Amino acid sequence: VHSLENYKTALDKAVAELPLNRQPENLYEPITYILGLGGKKIRPLLSLMACDLYSGSFMEAIPQALAVEIFHNFTLLHDDIMDKAHIRRGKPTVHIKWNEPTAILSGDLMLILAYEQVVHAPHHLQLPFFHLMSTTAREICEGQQFDMDFETKDQVSLDEYVEMIRLKTAVLLGCSLQLGALRGGANEIDARLLYKFGEQLGIAFQITDDLLDSFGDEASFGKKIGGDILANKKTFLRIKAIEFGNAKQVAQLKELDSEQNVENKIATVKQIFTATGVVDEAQKAIKHYHDNALKCASELNLSEKEQFILSSFANELLNRQV
């Protein structure tokens, strides 16, 4: 098994070699731009690692790694338009640097390019890869719409929330691993287990992200603490607090939605989160999904050493943000 550094070098080279120097420039340049903004490239690295674990040769999965990377960046590009975001990774978003029509269209093309990449595989894998990519893409659209729906919904249950983050975030991690594993020659059982491993880990890390957004350390979390609280976002913590809190705490939480004093709002909501015990609940949930993932890993037809490498790499990749 090679090192993450090996994967990264190969991936960066493959991204740089994508045939994007085409006409019309205004359609292709935004794709080069967003793919070049950096980021941890978690998904493609997972594909390469999974392939490497089964074949010892991660280069075979480069097209699938490119597919998930292009697909992920397509979702970021369109999400930025939907969220009216101006900055991504310190640079102007595509619809700001170019314009919205170009951003919509370049995103559409990225979805097409992701499909084209994913089927670059031996013949027997082309259709399975097509279907896995397509199902995942559809689920991610569903997850994004659920997330938008939640903003205006009065009540969101924890089950609905977990299903939303599973669709919006976790399935693509599962898909990335499954694609790589199948390309590396894994059997169907292992491929499904790796999907589940990625999916459950993805849920664990999204809840971790919710927790860190309110209780993290600003320096290591990498962004301002309290963003979700200020946006009244229906995160794991808030949903649990409304479920667990007494009438007074719930009423107070809802009153705080319109609180204008930023510092007071963050501090008071955090007190309620702590008092209602939802921080513990979040930690329990994170452990639950993380354990699910480890159980999947333990059932893989790989040596214990390889299982350990898998879990360590995945944890390292997912450490700060999904």
Add this chain to the structure above:
Amino acid sequence: VHSLENYKTALDKAVAELPLNRQPENLYEPITYILGLGGKKIRPLLSLMACDLYSGSFMEAIPQALAVEIFHNFTLLHDDIMDKAHIRRGKPTVHIKWNEPTAILSGDLMLILAYEQVVHAPHHLQLPFFHLMSTTAREICEGQQFDMDFETKDQVSLDEYVEMIRLKTAVLLGCSLQLGALRGGANEIDARLLYKFGEQLGIAFQITDDLLDSFGDEASFGKKIGGDILANKKTFLRIKAIEFGNAKQVAQLKELDSEQNVENKIATVKQIFTATGVVDEAQKAIKHYHDNALKCASELNLSEKEQFILSSFANELLNRQV
């Protein structure tokens, strides 16, 4: 060979039976809505007809007909956002009836659904259908971007213009026919000829549309005459007029770009179009591309009667608008 009415009935039934009654509603309902807005359904009917010509059984091509219909409506949905259009076929556009994020996302999902439909075919056709759809989808994005680029471009050549309408409009007509023909058992040569037939016919009808937009009869054209002139659109007529006109006519045409009197602007530009001979040129070009199409039809491995049916159906479908 069955009648267009037979195809229409079967297609409408298949559209109505699409599994779109799903969650989240806000994602799937806009798709049902835009597919239900009517329209001539030219592309899916071409697929069914092409299949019928070779197999005598058009139902086999229903998934491909759905694919091109869903794909075409995906482009309309996203184009309406880009154009800030409020009305489509007398009803509010999706981004007006719902909102822009939902319109972007539902469009994305339609592209995914089009891919999923197109591969519903016997095994040996699945990958060829995937690649034909994907190449066509990519070309349509390119055509749309060229069209947007032309708005701010000083000079557009006639070759650039024809290539733009080929990509933006014509290739999907070719693709629709090719998919249907292959599904019906046509050989590769006939499938390519049918693609070319649709493509060349598509170019002919787009130039016809340009001509009718300025010189048509309002009642039969179905929309206000002079829209392209008022928008200073770089149509076949305008590009040719700038190429053919003398210095005075070209200068006058450019001055008229900022003319505020609507009736005067339309009348004067039309005079210049007539005086420069570009109406004749447009008619010549239409005949040229139409002849190209008929030549392709004549080379098909079909009886003369079947070739005639094909050309008549295609003309009937494309009669008013592409």
